[in-house]
Amino acid sequence: MTGSRSTAAVEWLASVAPDPGACHAEWQRNPRGIALLPAGRRWDVLIIPGTLGYPTLDVLTRLVDRPGPVLTDFGDARMGFFVPPGTVERWLGTGVRGAGNGTWIVVPYPETGRVTGGTRWLIPPDGSGRLTDPLLLEMAMHEAAALLAGDIDDGLV
Template sequence: MTGTGASGTKSAVEWLASVAPDPGACRWEWERNPHGVALLPAGRRWDVLILPGELGRPTLDVLTRLVSRPGPVLADFGDARTGFFVPPGTAARWLGTGVRGAGTGTWIVVPYPGRATGGVHWLVPPDGTGTLTDATLLEMAMHEAAGRLGRPGRDA
């Protein structure tokens, strides 16, 4: 998926930085950090559910067939893990095997929207409106993706 355009990127930056203890320092760090990333606390405006890469991409494929635009989605170095931004409180209630949750009390590495970082990157960048992925839809998409992964001769 592609970026959100210049005005969307500015809105996305403001939305993400708003959770930082010091939003101005966060923006400053993003602009000056050679890796283009900042650490942001989860659990305020969003939690992140982190799936193993082999399930994350297929789940995103299913999810994009269910909704026109899911919430933000991150991938880490080598796409080993995929993180879906979901409503706050979701991580504390999530019981899925192999899925890690980042909620209150945790921090995640977040790349600057619209800028290539060479590491952690956006598969679906935030749009600045606060759109998040519905946890129920994400769970349905995960089940469908896992079912497809388990079928011999599946079409990937």
């Protein structure tokens, strides 16, 4: 990510912080390049196990040109898909955790290539506010689960 896209992504993320300037400072000061940001304002995050997350992301990227931002944690145990605010309140999926209104998440600095410790971007935000459509995400999760179970052929998507 370069130039204005990177700046736009940083500004978009920091805009949810109670003090965006302090968020910028935390990204710079923290040796891991992370900051805590509140979910539920501009985005919620649906968190799924990495074993389902990677196949879900594969299906999702075949359905849309570019999904919304996606995080993964240390060891790729969990993946977080950024979805519209309010999604977590309505989500009924088993094995899916959510970060919505009233919760905070660890967010690395959105610059590609910057070492941030355990949490990193698989798809960094681009500053446009683009989020993953929850219906497409649910469909991709079902497809990925079926692929993992061997119920469908990978070539059907």
